[in-house]
Amino acid sequence: MQASIRNMSDGTVALKLDANAARAVFASVLFASRFHEGSSPLARIAKDELERESRKPVKRGKSCR
Numbered sequence: 001m002q003a004s005i006r007n008m009s010d011g012t013v014a015l016k017l018d019a020n021a022a023r024a025v026f027a028s029v030l031f032a033s034r035f036h037e038g039s040s041p042l043a044r045i046a047k048d049e050l051e052r053e054s055r056k057p058v059k060r061g062k063s064c065r
Contacts (some may be wrong), residue, residue: 026050 003021008016017025026046032044 001020001024002018003025004016006016008014015025029042029046033040
């Protein structure tokens with residue numbers, strides 16, 4: 001699992017996550033949203049993005065033979 005976090009000059013935070021780290025972060029946000037209303041907007045964004053990503057066509061590389 002790989003992740004990097006960078007504080008930007010405008011006060012935002014940039015996250016760069018590999019697939020496993022992203023799954024862990026989204027799972028944590030979804031879990032937290034069950035217990036704290038402040039997390040629910042993040043949960044909605046996470047669900048929307050996951051649905052959008054799942055509709056994208058899968059890119060396939062060259063097959064190995």
